[in-house]
Amino acid sequence: MSDHPLFSTRNPWFGISVGITAGVAVLSAVVGLIWLPLLQPHLQLTGVWDAICSAAGVPRAAVQETAVKPDFKTSNVVMTSEMLTKADQVSIGRGATLAQRCAICHGPQGVSDAHSPNLAGQFAAVTYKELNDFKTGARVSVVMSPFAAAMSDQDMKDVAAYYAYLPRVPSNNLDTGRPAPAVVVTGAPMRNIPPCGSCHGDIDNKAGSPWLGGQSVVYIKAQLEAFASGARRNDISQQMRNIARQMTAEEIDQVAHYYEAQP
Amino acid sequence: MATETDHSPGEAVAARIERRWATLSIVIVGVLVGMAAFIGIHQATMPQGRVEIADPKTLHLSGEFTESNLGSEMAADGSVTVRAIGQQYSFTPQCIVVPADTPINLRATSADVVHGFLIEGTNINTMLVPGYITDLPVRFKAPGDHVMPCQEFCGIGHQGMWGKVKVVDKTAFRDMAAAKRRLTCVD
Ligand SMILES: [Cu+2]
Numbered sequence: 001m002s003d004h005p006l007f008s009t010r011n012p013w014f015g016i017s018v019g020i021t022a023g024v025a026v027l028s029a030v031v032g033l034i035w036l037p038l039l040q041p042h043l044q045l046t047g048v049w050d051a052i053c054s055a056a057g058v059p060r061a062a063v064q065e066t067a068v069k070p071d072f073k074t075s076n077v078v079m080t081s082e083m084l085t086k087a088d089q090v091s092i093g094r095g096a097t098l099a100q101r102c103a104i105c106h107g108p109q110g111v112s113d114a115h116s117p118n119l120a121g122q123f124a125a126v127t128y129k130e131l132n133d134f135k136t137g138a139r140v141s142v143v144m145s146p147f148a149a150a151m152s153d154q155d156m157k158d159v160a161a162y163y164a165y166l167p168r169v170p171s172n173n174l175d176t177g178r179p180a181p182a183v184v185v186t187g188a189p190m191r192n193i194p195p196c197g198s199c200h201g202d203i204d205n206k207a208g209s210p211w212l213g214g215q216s217v218v219y220i221k222a223q224l225e226a227f228a229s230g231a232r233r234n235d236i237s238q239q240m241r242n243i244a245r246q247m248t249a250e251e252i253d254q255v256a257h258y259y260e261a262q263p
Numbered sequence: 264m265a266t267e268t269d270h271s272p273g274e275a276v277a278a279r280i281e282r283r284w285a286t287l288s289i290v291i292v293g294v295l296v297g298m299a300a301f302i303g304i305h306q307a308t309m310p311q312g313r314v315e316i317a318d319p320k321t322l323h324l325s326g327e328f329t330e331s332n333l334g335s336e337m338a339a340d341g342s343v344t345v346r347a348i349g350q351q352y353s354f355t356p357q358c359i360v361v362p363a364d365t366p367i368n369l370r371a372t373s374a375d376v377v378h379g380f381l382i383e384g385t386n387i388n389t390m391l392v393p394g395y396i397t398d399l400p401v402r403f404k405a406p407g408d409h410v411m412p413c414q415e416f417c418g419i420g421h422q423g424m425w426g427k428v429k430v431v432d433k434t435a436f437r438d439m440a441a442a443k444r445r446l447t448c449v450d
Contacts, residue, residue: 020285024292028296061315067332068444074323189422194423199352204420
């Protein structure tokens with residue numbers, strides 16, 4: 001027996017063990033790739049080949065069904081965390097010229113006491129997104145909408161780059177000693193409220209979330225109330241409405257005062 | 264050349280043991296395959312039947328995960344499809360409403376990073392992976408409220424990320440579905 005080669009069809013041990021192993025593999029494949037998928041009616045498989053492809057994980061684009069269209073304008077900006085993070089001098093220069101018309105409300109240095117948002121040092125992606133949303137009508141303002149309507153995509157990028165380039169200026173109500181309210185530091189996990197700073201820059205920045213330090217109390221409160229009531233809906237997939245809805249009037253007041261006092 | 268008579272008793276014992284061990288390992292493999300099939304069929308684990316993709320950056324622009332298409336939809340055959348997204352740091356819709364004792368297809372994806380999708384009091388526990396659609400056939404036994412926390416660390420605001428699932432009576436749901444095409448229980 002020891003003279004026979006081990007890997008040979010004449011060795012019954014070899015033949016039987018390989019045969020059984022292959023048999024188990026084929027059986028498992030038939031069960032896993034064909035039989036089990038076909039047992040699941042909700043997969044709506046069109047046949048054996050479809051079952052094999054599905055079970056093997058061949059990706060496919062989601063089936064387009066008749067989606068319900070929104071009855072209001074939603075933001076069409078594609079946000080990424082790298083968006084507009086590398087400004088060039090030409091863009092900033094063009095933006096500086098274009099921004100002269102913004103100075104009446106937003107201040108010559110991007111800061112004003114007019115309860116309009118301070119733009120100096122704002123993330124470029126934020127200024128760009130809001131301008132774009134004003135232009136498409138996803139966000140509505142009697143003052144801003146006509147301005148944005150006249151701007152090209154490049155204009156909006158340039159203005160955003162210019163304001164991002166300007167240094168942040170604290171408001172007249174700067175008070176760094178003011179204690180941070182609980183909702184800013186820890187959020188309210190029991191009500192689906194993450195800490196404000198987890199998106200708005202103090203801890204981490206989520207693309208599209210503005211820097212809030214030094215913004216006017218009136219402005220912050222008005223926006224939170226508009227998100228909560230649904231009057232403002234340009235936050236992509238309700239990311240801010242979900243949070244503002246859960247905030248109490250007292251919390252809205254606290255965060256507005258807190259952020260105004262921040263640099 | 265070895266002959267039959269040369270076989271020692273030791274060789275026969277070795278062959279017998281070899282055969283038994285081989286049989287045992289094949290039985291083990293068979294049991295494992297059978298177990299995987301059994302728990303798959305009985306939904307103790309819920310392996311997804313197909314891989315569907317969706318671009319996380321453009322979910323809000325078109326397709327089935329646009330804001331106005333999220334929520335619960337009742338099909339003509341009475342089955343329900345729920346669509347939701349997870350994002351830093353909330354689920355939309357924030358409150359999902361579904362009928363009890365009805366086949367439900369849960370479809371969800373992520374708009375940014377990996378999130379968890381767990382419905383307390385049920386065996387629904389999966390992940391929302393950006394780029395891929397999570398699709399689960401589920402059924403809720405009785406009306407009641409469940410919490411739906413994100414159970415996968417998704418960033419510094421993770422602990423604040425959770426939603427609600429409201430299971431309502433079948434007929435109550437049908438009445439609601441007659442009035443509106445996509446249902447949620449967000450107040
Ligand atoms: Cu999460």
